Amino acid sequence: MAPISSPKAVLIDLAGVLHTGDDALPGAVRALDRLRASGLPLRFLTNTTRTPSNILFAKLQRMGFTLAASEIQTAALAARTLVRSRGLRPLWLIHPDIAEEMGESDANPDVVVLGDMGTHFTYPILNHAFRLLMQGVPLMAMARNRYFMEPEGLSLDMGAFVAGLEYSAGIKAEITGKPAPAFFAAALAELGVAAADAVLIGDDLSDDIGGAQAAGIPGILVRTGKFRAGDDQHPDIRPAAVYDDFAAAVAGLLS
Amino acid sequence: MAPISSPKAVLIDLAGVLHTGDDALPGAVRALDRLRASGLPLRFLTNTTRTPSNILFAKLQRMGFTLAASEIQTAALAARTLVRSRGLRPLWLIHPDIAEEMGESDANPDVVVLGDMGTHFTYPILNHAFRLLMQGVPLMAMARNRYFMEPEGLSLDMGAFVAGLEYSAGIKAEITGKPAPAFFAAALAELGVAAADAVLIGDDLSDDIGGAQAAGIPGILVRTGKFRAGDDQHPDIRPAAVYDDFAAAVAGLLS
Numbered sequence: 001m002a003p004i005s006s007p008k009a010v011l012i013d014l015a016g017v018l019h020t021g022d023d024a025l026p027g028a029v030r031a032l033d034r035l036r037a038s039g040l041p042l043r044f045l046t047n048t049t050r051t052p053s054n055i056l057f058a059k060l061q062r063m064g065f066t067l068a069a070s071e072i073q074t075a076a077l078a079a080r081t082l083v084r085s086r087g088l089r090p091l092w093l094i095h096p097d098i099a100e101e102m103g104e105s106d107a108n109p110d111v112v113v114l115g116d117m118g119t120h121f122t123y124p125i126l127n128h129a130f131r132l133l134m135q136g137v138p139l140m141a142m143a144r145n146r147y148f149m150e151p152e153g154l155s156l157d158m159g160a161f162v163a164g165l166e167y168s169a170g171i172k173a174e175i176t177g178k179p180a181p182a183f184f185a186a187a188l189a190e191l192g193v194a195a196a197d198a199v200l201i202g203d204d205l206s207d208d209i210g211g212a213q214a215a216g217i218p219g220i221l222v223r224t225g226k227f228r229a230g231d232d233q234h235p236d237i238r239p240a241a242v243y244d245d246f247a248a249a250v251a252g253l254l255s
Numbered sequence: 256m257a258p259i260s261s262p263k264a265v266l267i268d269l270a271g272v273l274h275t276g277d278d279a280l281p282g283a284v285r286a287l288d289r290l291r292a293s294g295l296p297l298r299f300l301t302n303t304t305r306t307p308s309n310i311l312f313a314k315l316q317r318m319g320f321t322l323a324a325s326e327i328q329t330a331a332l333a334a335r336t337l338v339r340s341r342g343l344r345p346l347w348l349i350h351p352d353i354a355e356e357m358g359e360s361d362a363n364p365d366v367v368v369l370g371d372m373g374t375h376f377t378y379p380i381l382n383h384a385f386r387l388l389m390q391g392v393p394l395m396a397m398a399r400n401r402y403f404m405e406p407e408g409l410s411l412d413m414g415a416f417v418a419g420l421e422y423s424a425g426i427k428a429e430i431t432g433k434p435a436p437a438f439f440a441a442a443l444a445e446l447g448v449a450a451a452d453a454v455l456i457g458d459d460l461s462d463d464i465g466g467a468q469a470a471g472i473p474g475i476l477v478r479t480g481k482f483r484a485g486d487d488q489h490p491d492i493r494p495a496a497v498y499d500d501f502a503a504a505v506a507g508l509l510s
Contacts, residue, residue: 119377119379120378121377121378122376122377123372123375123376126376126415127410127411130410130415131408131409134402146424146425147385154385154386155386157423159422160420162419164415164416164419166418167401168402168411168412168418
């Protein structure tokens with residue numbers, strides 16, 4: 001793993017790093033200001049697909065974070081870009097809140113695109129997806145995260161439904177968000193920075209740190225959000241650095 | 256694989272072999288009568304956990320099948336037996352139709368027992384299970400079937416939800432029905448027949464045939480129910496015999 005002194009760009013996960021639910025994590029707003037003052041270009045990479053990017057942006061602003069809408073890269077927008085660039089006819093199985101952002105489903109789909117439907121996941125919807133997959137329609141999934149941190153505790157993330165459909169249909173989904181190498185590569189391409197010159201800060205050992213490092217980007221794990229005891233002692237995924245929270249990570253990066 | 260001439264007992268899967276939905280498969284009623292006339296002891300092994308065993312029994316009788324309630328062995332009853340014999344405090348996450356048969360859930364569970372909830376699978380229920388698993392409560396699942404045949408086509412079975420919870424919680428479920436070796440062993444013990452002297456007839460390549468053969472029981476695959484083209488050419492699971500349907504399998508066994 002490359003050293004993480006003087007990176008040329010910083011990729012930052014959102015939920016669990018900057019905030020939990022609607023609350024900024026302690027010290028995170030000031031730490032982001034400090035990071036901005038250093039002049040480093042930033043990108044915010046999120047697998048959250050229950051919220052449209054404009055609402056997410058407004059929410060982060062309301063918490064006090066200084067950022068531009070164009071700096072946020074979501075797994076949902078990555079899916080939309082992929083679907084459009086390939087000229088596919090999508091069936092969007094997504095949270096109703098992002099329906100407008102994704103656009104219409106096709107009556108005769110040639111791809112099933114799954115997002116985090118949260119409480120809108122139902123057996124009839126999953127069975128509908130399953131039957132299309134069994135007919136050979138491919139599955140695109142915005143993320144395969146195992147769980148995420150909510151104010152009341154860890155919650156089941158959409159990865160469970162991706163894994164379940166993969167198991168029953170005997171197929172593999174194409175992931176559009178983290179840890180897909182293309183998702184990280186898109187951010188780096190926009191910033192014009194090589195992977196080894198960037199750094200990622202995240203709370204998800206496998207999808208943030210493992211994904212970034214598989215793409216050649218040093219990953220900094222923070223002990224907030226979904227971090228669980230032992231994540232910093234994983235046998236296979238070894239973060240380039242581990243800090244107690246985002247503020248400490250920024251202090252470490254700028255020291 | 257042992258030859259299947261002159262078996263001493265026959266284990267028979269139900270859905271997809273004898274019937275689909277509420278309809279007996281063509282020739283199945285007469286074939287079962289013919290098998291009975293041979294005097295071979297029989298057991299009906301089912302992973303269906305949406306229907307209590309007494310209703311299942313009545314349904315099979317109504318279709319014209321000759322059988323005794325005591326010959327039916329269900330994955331749900333196997334779960335109840337395991338829970339009771341170990342003195343566990345279960346949280347039953349099951350179809351409401353089998354709630355009475357399984358009994359009360361414990362307010363302070365030390366095991367999560369999952370059945371096929373069908374349309375009753377919801378995000379809040381799965382998230383509740385997930386949180387218990389993350390606290391170290393083990394998961395017992397009645398089955399891990401990938402799909403089953405309904406009159407309107409293949410449908411997603413509970414295996415998708417087992418696989419999803421296993422993935423997100425990073426655990427492995429204990430299966431009480433097929434393909435658990437103990438499930439087959441319980442039937443053989445009751446019949447007093449050695450594994451190699453019995454034979455199983457099923458439509459599920461992995462859970463019927465693969466499971467039986469892993470327990471030393473020759474498996475006969477039928478091309479009805481959830482059978483799909485290619486199941487009889489699988490690289491790893493090779494049935495002892497393949498027949499077009501239950502009637503043909505019985506004819507083959509008795510020839």
